[in-house]
Amino acid sequence: MCSIIGIIGKNFVAPALVESLKRMEYRGYDSVGVATLSTNRISVRKGIGKVNQVNSNLNLAEMEGLVGIGHTRWATHGGVTDYNAHPHPCCSGDIAVVHNGIIENYLQLKEELVSKGHLFRSETDTEVIAHLLEDQYNASRDIKVAMMGTVNQLEGSYAFVAMFANGTLACARLDEPLVIGISDNAYYASSDVLGFLQYTDQAMFLDNRDIAIMDITGTCIFNFGGESVTRSVTKVAWELADANKGEFAHYTIKEIFEQRISIKAATYQEEHKIKAFCDAIVAAGKIVVTGSGTSYHTSLITSMLGARVMKKRFEPVMASEFKYNMDSVDKDTVVIAISQSGETADVLSATKLARAAGAKILSIVNVPTSSLARTADVSLGINSGPEIGVAATKSFTGQVSLAYAIVDRLSGGKVGFERDVVSDKITKMLGGSAGIERLVNMTMPKVNDIYLLGRSIHFPIALEGALKMKELAYVHAEGIAAGELKHGPLALMDKNAVVFVLNADDKTYSDTLSSAHEVKARGAKIIGISNVSNDIYDAMIEIPKMDNELLYPLVEIIPLQLFSYYLALHNNADPDFPRNLAKSVTVS
Numbered sequence: 001m002c003s004i005i006g007i008i009g010k011n012f013v014a015p016a017l018v019e020s021l022k023r024m025e026y027r028g029y030d031s032v033g034v035a036t037l038s039t040n041r042i043s044v045r046k047g048i049g050k051v052n053q054v055n056s057n058l059n060l061a062e063m064e065g066l067v068g069i070g071h072t073r074w075a076t077h078g079g080v081t082d083y084n085a086h087p088h089p090c091c092s093g094d095i096a097v098v099h100n101g102i103i104e105n106y107l108q109l110k111e112e113l114v115s116k117g118h119l120f121r122s123e124t125d126t127e128v129i130a131h132l133l134e135d136q137y138n139a140s141r142d143i144k145v146a147m148m149g150t151v152n153q154l155e156g157s158y159a160f161v162a163m164f165a166n167g168t169l170a171c172a173r174l175d176e177p178l179v180i181g182i183s184d185n186a187y188y189a190s191s192d193v194l195g196f197l198q199y200t201d202q203a204m205f206l207d208n209r210d211i212a213i214m215d216i217t218g219t220c221i222f223n224f225g226g227e228s229v230t231r232s233v234t235k236v237a238w239e240l241a242d243a244n245k246g247e248f249a250h251y252t253i254k255e256i257f258e259q260r261i262s263i264k265a266a267t268y269q270e271e272h273k274i275k276a277f278c279d280a281i282v283a284a285g286k287i288v289v290t291g292s293g294t295s296y297h298t299s300l301i302t303s304m305l306g307a308r309v310m311k312k313r314f315e316p317v318m319a320s321e322f323k324y325n326m327d328s329v330d331k332d333t334v335v336i337a338i339s340q341s342g343e344t345a346d347v348l349s350a351t352k353l354a355r356a357a358g359a360k361i362l363s364i365v366n367v368p369t370s371s372l373a374r375t376a377d378v379s380l381g382i383n384s385g386p387e388i389g390v391a392a393t394k395s396f397t398g399q400v401s402l403a404y405a406i407v408d409r410l411s412g413g414k415v416g417f418e419r420d421v422v423s424d425k426i427t428k429m430l431g432g433s434a435g436i437e438r439l440v441n442m443t444m445p446k447v448n449d450i451y452l453l454g455r456s457i458h459f460p461i462a463l464e465g466a467l468k469m470k471e472l473a474y475v476h477a478e479g480i481a482a483g484e485l486k487h488g489p490l491a492l493m494d495k496n497a498v499v500f501v502l503n504a505d506d507k508t509y510s511d512t513l514s515s516a517h518e519v520k521a522r523g524a525k526i527i528g529i530s531n532v533s534n535d536i537y538d539a540m541i542e543i544p545k546m547d548n549e550l551l552y553p554l555v556e557i558i559p560l561q562l563f564s565y566y567l568a569l570h571n572n573a574d575p576d577f578p579r580n581l582a583k584s585v586t587v588s
């Protein structure tokens, strides 16, 4: 997703702008641009490609100026072209804008601006902001008035930073994150604290409908109506800045291996917060659990755990489907929103709707400074540290571990999640990574389709394993509730299919084994993931016996993550930054 950085400093800002864009690369993008102000003129350099590539083509880091803005773009409106890359200047070139989000009424605004003589150079929705600001500033010669006049015409969700040729940076946000960083030598405006965390840990989180105007002497904040507002300065955790690959070839494999630790970190919670979280669940008449992608798979597991252990109805709802399925959400409802980033637009929109209907919002997030964490009634962090790989790995197991800790607390320990015991079992699974790599090389040369079968608590892992294979290795993969095979998917089984069977020795075992026989009879290759061997498996990945069958997800997902990672390498795909995907999906 797009990343924004703006800096006003006492030294040339271009090297820091480029560094900041690199640190936010994990968010996903297709083009890069920087604008700086030097001798009262704004220069813009931008192009498609990765930060290093565009920097070496255009020497971004060598641009002069004490004020500048930078951007990585993830295309929404208009193709991936140099012209569509940000920053976008206005007609005179005296204002340049970088933006994240979507301006829904841009076509109408563009028409009006064109009729006034503005010349557009890109196909983006963003460019209307530059021209609107120019229009407003020419009329008022006052940046605050120009900003208010502009935001009051924009519809949609956005965060943008505008650089003016007089050396001022002005920014505004509505439903997209924007954070101000403050150091002795500079002010920063960024979509992500990682954009400036290498320079300062002092941050001011702008609220929705805030405008900030910054020059080297300080920052003033107003609401969209022009009234002054105060936002407190927060110290953000330095450990967030710990984002490097260490000895690993990719962030993704590093993060897979970090799960030994991160599943434990997820369960350390402040007493008053976890108490408030659990009390709200106990008091609720109805509990809805929501999330997107991997976090939705955690929602499925959390709902199963809650229902089984607490004998209470938990309803999982995909965040993107929430608005169509909220007739029963009311003040008696607690919504548990799960998200690694805490910035996923579908999740934020679900919680906004639920809150408007009177529901209480609990959240489980990884980024403690995120919009979801800050707007929930109670928020618990999973403490996984930065997850840079676009595919969620350690955040998934962190979320699941925290769900176990919550359900155990609510039920007097009925799941029996012991973090050290599970961590040891995960360590053992990780020790088998070389075997999984060999399995990829043996199994995959001729295979186009992978199916994963599981029942009950194993079904969300079938879905999550399939998601990992799709996004990391670009292979068609499908998670199927094993009992559904004969209702359709069996028609697809033949000698070209590889079928993973999630078959722990629990109450799903014999039914799932029957499903395995059904696919084997059609010629498919079977990879068993189980704690008991069986001749039916062409290959088997052994998992440890778990004391409670509800705990299997945490050990079953590890080989599937590893398989997906090695399959990505086998298919020459970049496991950290899969094509077409963004880490933080901040548009609906």
Ligand code: AGP
Pocket: 291, 292, 293, 294, 295, 338, 339, 340, 341, 342, 343, 344, 347, 390, 391, 392, 393, 467, 471, 582, 583, 584, 585
């Ligand atoms: C997971 O591997 C994906 N990258 C994606 O499905 C992700 O889980 C989803 O976009 C939700 O993100 P969130 O947890 O940050 O809300």
